[in-house]
Amino acid sequence: MDDRLSLTFAALADPTRRAILSMLLEDDMAVTDVAEPFDMSLAAISKHLAILTRAGLISQEKRGRVKWCKLEPAALKDPSVWMQGFGQFDPVNLDDFERYLETLLGNGAAPPEVG
Amino acid sequence: MDDRLSLTFAALADPTRRAILSMLLEDDMAVTDVAEPFDMSLAAISKHLAILTRAGLISQEKRGRVKWCKLEPAALKDPSVWMQGFGQFDPVNLDDFERYLETLLGNGAAPPEVG
DNA sequence: ATCATCGTCAACCGGATGGTTGAATATGCC
DNA sequence: GGCATATTCAACCATCCGGTTGACGATGAT
Incomplete structure (x- = not known):
């Protein structure tokens, strides 16, 4: 299902991704820093961030060599x-x-x- | 992920299931009647209803040979x-x-x- | 008793998901 | 240029998901 509502609910249906969103409440974060507290590879976190981005729940902006993740609560x-x-x-x-x-x-x- | 929040969001991440919930806003329904408007087997709908039940979004009560589905908005x-x-x-x-x-x-x- | 109806179960299928690892691509620093 | 850092890509794997079909167990009607 690729409608927006389904994408968003699906993105929220994972505790790791919800934890990431909670972290981003505090402040924008680099991908590496997002990954740090999790017992999981950087690539896995990168995938989670891609899913959150596709759902519009976060946005990612590359500045220099670090990619900053920003919460998008409007989604x-x-x-x-x-x-x-x-x-x-x-x-x-x-x-x-x-x-x-x-x-x-x-x-x-x-x-x-x-x- | 089997925590409640994940179960509920996952249950909502499917247009068929959201449509079912909308139908149940009107009134309680038998499984067969829930399935009627969908272009899909009864067994498939039965599975969707099981997922909604596991998430607590609906309850099912068997009266006679028909099983009634009831919306549980509190979930x-x-x-x-x-x-x-x-x-x-x-x-x-x-x-x-x-x-x-x-x-x-x-x-x-x-x-x-x-x- | 027999038959139809209601609903689930079991087995199967193709495709998505969540994770891994190792290589590859930027970018910044010296 | 050469090295370290930041992030993604690609391939792979096990599992889950949404669907099918066919058999099955309950229940109600005749």
């Missing part, structure tokens, strides 16, 4: 909206939304901690 | 929250949230139309 918008089409029928989710918005307005957007 | 909560950890850094997404909440409070929750 999560469509999947998120798609899911809300279901979530809205669940009252629990509505509560979450309200709490989330209060968090935002209240103390300046602390990220929800979720595995 | 979308964790993935949704996980994504919000990224989305909140994207101002466009915040606008969406506010608009969404206004929609809710205003006219009684019209579903966001997204393919």
Whole structure:
């Protein structure tokens, strides 16, 4: 399946790739630095990054000999909206939304901690 | 990968399965009826339903000789929250949230139309 | 009892996925 | 030029995935 939604969900369906995205929340990173904490070859990480790029979840820009990886959170918008089409029928989710918005307005957007 | 988040994202990474979930928004359905609109064997649909069940996105209950499939939107909560950890850094997404909440409070929750 | 219907199981197939290793391609440094 | 660093490419491997078909087990109808 090569439609965007499928590509994005598939890209997210791997803990290594989700960990990479979390790392990139902090800051842009070089491929080598992304690979460092993982017990896996650089080539494997390079493939994961290619998949994330194809899904639009990150972008890669080569400056000198190092390729910088940058998070592209906008790519999560469509999947998120798609899911809300279901979530809205669940009252629990509505509560979450309200709490989330209060968090935002209240103390300046602390990220929800979720595995 | 057999952690919940991976299972759920993987389950969503297939257009047939997303279509099934959309169908189940309308009402609970028997397996045969779920399969009807698809150009694919019943066994294939049965497998898709098993994957959705394993991810917790639907539940199946056998009554008589027909097995009813029921949407379980709560399973979308964790993935949704996980994504919000990224989305909140994207101002466009915040606008969406506010608009969404206004929609809710205003006219009684019209579903966001997204393919 | 027999027959049709509902759904899954088992075996198979081709193609994708996630990983490895070793060679190859840039690029930067001296 | 020559060497080290950064990253990808290519080939390979085992496993998973999405689909098929045919047989099978349950259940309901006559």
